[in-house]
Structure formats: C-alpha cells, structure tokens
Amino acid sequence: MMRSKRGNTKSAIKPNREPKLSRSHAPADLSPVDWQRGLRRQFGREQAFGLENLTSEPFFSEFRVSNPASKSSYRVAIRGMGPGGNFCSCPDYATSELGTCKHIEFTLAKLEKKRGAKAAFARGYQPAFSELYLRNDGRRRLHFRAGTDSPAALREAAAALFDADHDGMLPDDRLGKLESFMAMASKSGHEFRAYDDALDFIAGRRDAERRAARLNELFPLGAADPEVGKHLTVPLYPYQAEGALFAVRAGRSLIGDDMGLGKTIQAIAAAEILARHFGVTKVLVICPTSLKYQWQSEILRFSGRKGENAARVINGGRAQRQNDYRLDDFCKITNYEKLKPDLDLIADWAPDLVIVDEAQRVKNWNTIAARALKRIDSPYAIVLSGTPLENKLEELISIVQFVDQHRLGPTWKLLHEHQVKDEGGRVTGYTGLEKIGQTLAPIMIRRRKSEVLKQLPHRLDQNLLVPMTEMQMLHHQENADVVAKIVQRWRRTRFLSDKDQRRLTCALQNMRMSCNSTYLLDQETDHGVKADELAALFDDLFAEPKAKAVVFSQWTRTHDIVIRRLEARGLGYVSFHGGVPSDKRPALVERFRHDPACRVFLSTDAGSTGLNLQHASTLVNMDLPWNPAVLEQRIARIHRMGQTRPVRVINFVAAATVENSSR
Structure with a gap:
C-alpha cells in the first residue's frame, strides 16, 4: 500500500507534456498550420543551441541563436509569445508563413524559464522606440509599432498611414507614401528602427516599379519595338523579344519555353538590356559542364562583345578559379559541381545577374549543388528550363524558390493543397495546378512551339x-602528333608514300572518332x-x-x-x-x-x-x-x-x- 501510494503521488506531480507530433502525418485534431507550428515548437525545444542576448533588454530583445553542429547562427527578435510578431533571419522563417521557426521556439523556451518571464509576457511588448517591421504569418506585410516615447506628430502621421485595426499594417495602396513617413520619423529626434527584412521588402517593391516605368519609356511598343532587337547582333523573333522584356520586367524570372525556341538568346538579350539600362556589369552563367563553351560561343556571337573579358569559362583547380574570379569580366561561366567549393569566390565577385541553364537537370534539388545555388545572392536572376515540371511538384517548387522564395508560399502548404493521396498516404496525383500557373504568371513565361509556329524559321x-574528356583528348593528341609528323615530312619532301597516306587517313579518322567517344577506338x-x-x-x-x-x-x-x-x-x-x-x-x-x-x-x-x-x-x-x-x-x-x-x-x-x- 505504501508503495502504491508513493507511486500515485509521484505520477500526480509529474508535469504534463505535449504529445509527440509525427513529422509525416498530421493529427486529426490539428489544422495543417497548427501542426507545422507544433513541429517547430517541438523540434526547437529539443535543441542544444547557443543563445546570446544582443541588448540589455531581458525578454523583448534581439538574440543570436547559434548551432554548434552546423556552425551557423541566426538573429532572432522577440516581441511576444504568439506567432507573427517575432522574427528570425533563417530561411524557414522567411518562407514558411508560420510566423515562427525552431530558433524562435528555442529562444522562447529559454526565456520562459527566466524569473519574471510570466509577468513580462503578460504585460506585453512596450518598447520606448518605434519600429517598422515585416510580418510573415500567411502573407508578407509591413507593420508599424509606435514606441512609448513616440512624439504625438509621429503617432498622428502613423494613424493616417497604417491600419490600426490590423496591428499597424500598411495597406498595399499606401506604399508610395511610406518614404515620406520614414523621412519624418528619422528627423523626429525619436528612436526609429527599420529592420533589414522590411527595408529589403520595400526596396524590392520600389525597384520593380521603377524598372517597369523605365522599360515603358525605352520600349513603348513592348516586344514589337524595334529597339529591343538592337541589343543583339542578330534579330529576335517577336516571342523572343517578349521573353527578354518579361525577364527584365520581372527582375527574377523563369523562362520555360519548349526546347528549340531560343531560351539562351532570350537570356542574353535580357542581360544586354540590363547591362545598358539598369547598371548590370557582372553576369554569372551556371550550366552543365558540357554546355560551358557553348554559352561562351553564343554570348560572343549574339552580344557582339569582344575579348576574353566578355565571357570567361571557369575551369581548372582552385588556384586558377580563384584567379579567374578576380578578373574584371562581364560574364563568367561555371558548372553546377563548382558552386559549393566556389561560393566564397562568387560572393566576393558579387554578380548582378545569375543565369541558370538546364535547371531541370538538377533532378534532386536537395543536392549539395542545389543548396549552394540557393545561397547565391543577386538582384537579378533568369532560370531556363524546357521542362520546369517533369514528374514531381517538388521539383518545380524548388526551382521557383531560387527565383522567388515567397512566390509559391511554403512547401508544406502547397503540397497539402495540391497533392492527392490514397488511404496509405501515398501520393497518387495532383489537383488544382491551374492555380499554381496563375500564381507563377508574374515570374514565369512558357511558350510551346504550337503557339509560336508562324514566327519560327523553316529551318x-x-x-x-x-568539351572532351581527358581520355578523349589523349587519343586525339596522339593521333594529332602522327598527323603533324606526316605533314612536316610532306612539307619537306613534297611527297607522301602510300603508307604515309594510309597512316594520315587513319590518324585523321581516329581523331574524329575520339570526338564521339573512346568506345569508337577501343570498343x-x-x-x-x-x-x-x-x-x-x-x-x-x-x-x-x-x-x-x-x-x-x-x-x-x-x-x-x-x-x-x-x-x-x-x-x-x-x-x-x-x-x-x-x-x-x-x-x-x-x-x-x-x-x-x-x-x-x-x-x-x-x-x-x-x-x-x-x-x-x-x-x-x-x-x-x-x-x-x-x-x-x-x-x-x-x-x-x-x-x-x-x-x-x-x-x-x-x-x-x-x-x-x-x-
């Protein structure tokens, strides 16, 4: 009896724990959003991250959360317990639309254990300074919070600009008035903070508006404007001019035309327009190894640029590549396999435009090369793919994430809305894909041959x-040496024996065969x-x-x-x-x-x-x-x-x- 009583007492005081959530199956009593938030809360509270407070405020502060395993760190801003108001600089927070992430949940778990936490969070976030910040809990929106020391004039101006009924949200149609408000806040003598993610969001919207206005000035007739074709040495077909202007207008885009419609020339035309009118001076082309010299050839041919600085193929060992990235080139051409080892070199070179060719060849976008590609930062990007969606929706999602990480929303949400599963949870198909097409319309252009048949040349x-492999070049050079010796003999004697003629023909034949494969020579x-x-x-x-x-x-x-x-x-x-x-x-x-x-x-x-x-x-x-x-x-x-x-x-x-x- 004594043991039973002691056992009952022990179980009675055992703290309640949240049920363990499955990563693959959502509980029936939770919405997909609550399930995903719960997963991040569960995972975050299990971590052994490092936590550093960056200000003197004990709770509503900025923190650095570091992961000793990956040696990465992220900035976390805490403004409350609920989702949406907090911030983290990690990719998951930026794209999940959940308003939280494992780093935020880890930080909250640590803060909850501190003395005074319950009272502080009950009292709420009341900073003396005012702030402009970005919320991402379903849609990215700018918000303003007035500090306790905010002057009356600033509060009055904020009330006229921001929607108080929606937690100080800035309506889309008032973005044009934000610049004057920020200028007023900066001159008020009151501490006003505008966070980097909010400023990046504002800059992106402004750049898009200014770029569109400038394009309308330059090419008032759009794709039919003859000025578009003057940016290349060869004429463009109307649909190609349309694609080039679309890419420039979008800033970051996906050209998904059928094979044979000239995606390369559209990308080169867009690069030349950006170079001549929008300050682009550095272009990075990423393509399969076998296409690097093809890109170099077509850039020189279509753009009319001369010299080795016009388009440089990145080759060789680390030292040579390091030297190549230091050179002042308009375009550098590299391959997927060199992205991860060269990320630091690419970052130092800081390309203005990144062109990604044959994107569909990266079948698994969770590879090292794919993850490295997504870490390359540039104001402009053009992705080329003849088959942007081949088998899995996840492939399209990942390609689009490089172009615009917010366009399709979080992967978990998109798959929940569009995947069709059987009773066992196996994916059997997709639904509602036309909605995805509408969402992608501002950044993706896709034409089929049947749509532009009348514009295409007859031939x-x-x-x-x-390129040649090392073994191919070995065979090629051995036979080239034979040819060179026979030619030298002919130049000296002006005579070739039947044997030399047969050897010459055989060596030339072997050189040509080696260009296809070594199999043609050794079987x-x-x-x-x-x-x-x-x-x-x-x-x-x-x-x-x-x-x-x-x-x-x-x-x-x-x-x-x-x-x-x-x-x-x-x-x-x-x-x-x-x-x-x-x-x-x-x-x-x-x-x-x-x-x-x-x-x-x-x-x-x-x-x-x-x-x-x-x-x-x-x-x-x-x-x-x-x-x-x-x-x-x-x-x-x-x-x-x-x-x-x-x-x-x-x-x-x-x-x-x-x-x-x-x-």
Whole structure:
C-alpha cells in the first residue's frame, strides 16, 4: 500500500507534456498550420543551441541563436509569445508563413524559464522606440509599432498611414507614401528602427516599379519595338523579344519555353538590356559542364562583345578559379559541381545577374549543388528550363524558390493543397495546378512551339560545342602528333608514300572518332560527352508525346553508345546502316513513321539519301561529314516537301578539336 501510494503521488506531480507530433502525418485534431507550428515548437525545444542576448533588454530583445553542429547562427527578435510578431533571419522563417521557426521556439523556451518571464509576457511588448517591421504569418506585410516615447506628430502621421485595426499594417495602396513617413520619423529626434527584412521588402517593391516605368519609356511598343532587337547582333523573333522584356520586367524570372525556341538568346538579350539600362556589369552563367563553351560561343556571337573579358569559362583547380574570379569580366561561366567549393569566390565577385541553364537537370534539388545555388545572392536572376515540371511538384517548387522564395508560399502548404493521396498516404496525383500557373504568371513565361509556329524559321541550324574528356583528348593528341609528323615530312619532301597516306587517313579518322567517344577506338571504354548530351536533349524533346528525332553518325559504334542511353530511358528506336539487308530496310522506315513508341531513327550515311523521314522535325548530327553535300543530304531527310513543322538541325561539335577547327 505504501508503495502504491508513493507511486500515485509521484505520477500526480509529474508535469504534463505535449504529445509527440509525427513529422509525416498530421493529427486529426490539428489544422495543417497548427501542426507545422507544433513541429517547430517541438523540434526547437529539443535543441542544444547557443543563445546570446544582443541588448540589455531581458525578454523583448534581439538574440543570436547559434548551432554548434552546423556552425551557423541566426538573429532572432522577440516581441511576444504568439506567432507573427517575432522574427528570425533563417530561411524557414522567411518562407514558411508560420510566423515562427525552431530558433524562435528555442529562444522562447529559454526565456520562459527566466524569473519574471510570466509577468513580462503578460504585460506585453512596450518598447520606448518605434519600429517598422515585416510580418510573415500567411502573407508578407509591413507593420508599424509606435514606441512609448513616440512624439504625438509621429503617432498622428502613423494613424493616417497604417491600419490600426490590423496591428499597424500598411495597406498595399499606401506604399508610395511610406518614404515620406520614414523621412519624418528619422528627423523626429525619436528612436526609429527599420529592420533589414522590411527595408529589403520595400526596396524590392520600389525597384520593380521603377524598372517597369523605365522599360515603358525605352520600349513603348513592348516586344514589337524595334529597339529591343538592337541589343543583339542578330534579330529576335517577336516571342523572343517578349521573353527578354518579361525577364527584365520581372527582375527574377523563369523562362520555360519548349526546347528549340531560343531560351539562351532570350537570356542574353535580357542581360544586354540590363547591362545598358539598369547598371548590370557582372553576369554569372551556371550550366552543365558540357554546355560551358557553348554559352561562351553564343554570348560572343549574339552580344557582339569582344575579348576574353566578355565571357570567361571557369575551369581548372582552385588556384586558377580563384584567379579567374578576380578578373574584371562581364560574364563568367561555371558548372553546377563548382558552386559549393566556389561560393566564397562568387560572393566576393558579387554578380548582378545569375543565369541558370538546364535547371531541370538538377533532378534532386536537395543536392549539395542545389543548396549552394540557393545561397547565391543577386538582384537579378533568369532560370531556363524546357521542362520546369517533369514528374514531381517538388521539383518545380524548388526551382521557383531560387527565383522567388515567397512566390509559391511554403512547401508544406502547397503540397497539402495540391497533392492527392490514397488511404496509405501515398501520393497518387495532383489537383488544382491551374492555380499554381496563375500564381507563377508574374515570374514565369512558357511558350510551346504550337503557339509560336508562324514566327519560327523553316529551318534552324545550331552547332553545340561540347568539351572532351581527358581520355578523349589523349587519343586525339596522339593521333594529332602522327598527323603533324606526316605533314612536316610532306612539307619537306613534297611527297607522301602510300603508307604515309594510309597512316594520315587513319590518324585523321581516329581523331574524329575520339570526338564521339573512346568506345569508337577501343570498343571497351566509353569516355565521352556527346551521347550524354544527346540523352539530355531527348529528355527535353520527348516531353512532347509525338516528337521524333533522326540521329546521324558516320560510325555504327556511335549507335551502340547511343542505344545504351535510349534503352536506359525506355525509348524505342531503329538502327539503319549499311549492314542492314535491303529487304529489311523498308520495315525500319515504316516502324519509325507509324509506331508511336519508336522515337529515334539512328542512321549512318547509308540513310542520307532516298529516305523520307518527315515524321521527325529534329535532326542531330553526332559528327559532321567532311563533304558539305553529304551534310545537306542528311538534313534533306526531314527538311523536304511534306514537312509541316519548322526543322531544327543540331550539330554536336567537340571543342578545341579537329571538328571545331574544320568548321
């Protein structure tokens, strides 16, 4: 009995604890907002963060919360117990729309244990100074709180500008009057605090208004204004001029046009407009490694800028990259893999505009490269993606977060509203996506080929420069040395033996083959970039259900490495070459024409004449023939009578090789 009584007494005085919340399933009795706030309260109170009070105020003060594990710290301002009024400089607070975060909840938990906390919080936040601050509990809004020492004139002006019924909120239509009020407050002799996040919000709104007004002055006719095209060395199609002006007007934007509509030239045009009229002097292009030299080539070609300072490819080891970032360049071009190690160099260089190409290639936006990308700060940004939404809504959310972290709201809220789940909690689909499209309209422009068909050229040829791997360059250089020796001998003697002629032809052939892959030389290794670039191109192209493509290469071994990529993606194909018996060839052509699952026609020059392949409107040359007439014969397979769509011809050219020098 004694033990039972003692046990009952002990349980009776045990403090009540909040039930443990699941991170994956919301309790039935909690709204999604309360569940998310509860998770942050639960997680924050479990942490062993450091806490430093930055002022002499014991409770309603500013604090530094530090995480010893990540070696990061954030500024926390406490104004009360409830959500919304407090502030934290962490990304979660900025985007969650919950008005709280784990750092705020950790700080509140520590303050609650201090003597006098209950009375202080019951009395409320009553500072002597006045403050302009930003609340983010569902929507970002400016608020003003008058201090206890606030002069009567300042209180009167505040009453006319801010809405007292909504905790001193500034209505959107009164933002234009805020500047004069802040000037008055600063001159009043009374302490007036305007916090950084509030000032950034005001500056962003003002910049957008001024930029729009300036664009209306510069281009009163919009995309039809001939002045837009004068910013490049080549004319823009109307939809391209529209895209460039859209990107400049938005400041930070996503161009999601279909593949082949010229997203690159739109971004370059926007960069030139920003450079000439809005003070942009530093542009950072982030793209896949294989596209860096292509970007350099097109910037020089379209912008008309000259010299190595116009567009510099960032390469080499840390020391070389460090030196490159110190140089006074208009544009620097880097790849995703170098973002994390070079964040400090990029921050010191401080780009005005960041262009992110092929954003859809970052499949997992929780990778090191993706997290590093989101840490790059710049006033302007342009993201390019032919397929901004491929499979998961989360991919689009993360891309948009780089452009405008507040546009779509918090991820938890968006997924709650748009995901469709079965009874087991598995995501089975999405709903209400048209609402997301409307939300993105101010920052995202997307045109499909069918929408701008009349503006497109009948045929568009494009050389895509791709880099060589170290092993490719080794093979290429070995054979180049053979060629150089034979040429020197010919210059000296003006004679080549049959043996030398055969060796010369073989070495040149090997140089060309090495540009595709080392597999063409040893049939074992597969060091090369072209096949992977082709696969990435197909990922974009075949997002359109009926799209088909013809791929030419002089060598069937190129077919072998391409087929591996096609089969890995489950794409149907036919392979047409000289080894296919004549009676089997018509069936291959018929399958490509009529089988919806057959997306790719692989061909050697055996198929460069006599075939009608107008079912495709994209032709890719993995390697270019020496004879221009043979090249035109290839292109004529799809660019011929009966073709109802614009034709796109893509030539893969290995940079700094016999292919590039021969063009």
